[in-house]
Amino acid sequence: MSSADASPAASVTAVIADDERLMREQLRARLAEVWPQLEIVAEAKNGAEAVDLVKAHRPDLVFLDIRMPGMTGVEAAREIVQLGGDDDDWSGCEIVFITAYDEYAVEAFEQGAADYVLKPAERERLQVTVGRLKKRLAQRRGEPAAGNGAAAAPAVPIEQLLKRLAAQMNPAAAKPTLRWIQATVGSTIQMIPVEDVLFFISDEKYTRVQTAQFEALIRKPIKELLEELDLELFWQIHRSTLVNTKAIAGITRDFRGRQLVSVKGSNEKLEVSRSYTHLFKGM
Template sequence: MKTTALIAEDEALLAADLQAELLKLWPDLEIVASVGDGEAAVEQALNLQPDVLFLDIRMPGMTGMECAQALAEDWPENGKRFPLIVFVTAYDQYALQAFERAAFDYVLKPVQPERLAKTCARLQERLQDRTTPTTAVSPLDAIVDQMRELLAAGRPESPHRMSANTPLRLIQASAGNTITMIPIDDVVYFEAADKYVRVVTAEREHLIRTSLRELLQQLDPQRFWQIHRGAVVRCDAIDTAQRDESGKLTLTLRGNLTRLVVSRLYADLFRGM
């Protein structure tokens, strides 16, 4: 069977150039899709389950990092092996160090055939290793561990995150002509909602026009824990963390009836003492 790949790159010329170079270097590679934004990359990857993903770091909507995170969270346990990921990025020493620590591969823009040839050889070697009996069946543990390392190193596109010494203390939520001042201590959890973030307190909820990624940079990481790519909870508002037979964690909250699911990427936050 042919090796399959998906390209996610918002610049059409760069995507076409990458595809052409790949087909020269790897004639047996089948490009099953080429998409221009992060949401389409996740949708197509889950649908087609390619062997390799080439993800542009900076794309409209979701970044390449966020695509990888979404796929690590949503990849079906009974699906094909999780794809090998190659990040496509402009030169950024911070990003490259993070990728190397987490054992992801990368190529730089504009793509250089010599460097891409090494990446292709490395991918072919890894794919061959996957056919051995010892690695024929593999859960997502390895990719989850890699994603944890990459996330812990900080998002490559935002290396200068706000210091925990200057966390957000007050949120201003506007609705019509009214601006509501919400003390950060009143927030139970935040949840991504399209181009907005839901700010949920014990009494009510508000919408603010920002991304969860931008908001995270302003929150105290000791008090607010990301438990899913689309959810952040105030840790002292958590009542219990319950694990079912499949290992999935669900949180119950103080002062709120909502139950929040913890993705496998963040399950290690909850360990009994």
């Protein structure tokens, strides 16, 4: 798919993050060749700076070097994903990893939650990435995807990919998967098997743990649960909500067009924020 396939009406913005200046310059130059309509709005030298720039500019894309000093690209990506979930006026951005490590890049591609560019960026490979990105952005905007390039990757929670990549890069820091929830039920403390939880919903002080039989309260926020839960079992569908995928009964839309998840064993319907609607494409 060539750059000529882009929709001329839609402007696209991006942030580039790499601790090597020459790599940033090379990627910028290659992108200008294969996607002249793309506007690079900012460049970062590390992960923390990338998060701040994404917060400030709210771009459509962010190119992240997977290994940067301080906050890595994977750590920055996790923060950026949360930014999209926290902003009602911005549905987040597509993430592209810049890497010299094939094993990380291949897994990112196979999971379908992100794309990658190998260092040094080559025109031919970058054209493939650009083709995929245009299709993803068209899906986000509800536009028909132009051209006959590679099909859009399947919807997979990006949190799941990032957790796996983080564990690969630093196995010693990988945490065991949470199996039990110690929660307050009335005046008692109960140990709840994680697989019995239908969903978690957080407010400012507590997180509600809902099972088919009862609800309980814990003080652990959603961000910490994301670090400890099996993200193939629990999907984040809102900045404050995690749902057990085995408990999903169906997806509906309300009169405002919002996606609502119906849950087995509960009459409650859970709102899906715009950042996570891609999880239910085709449903």
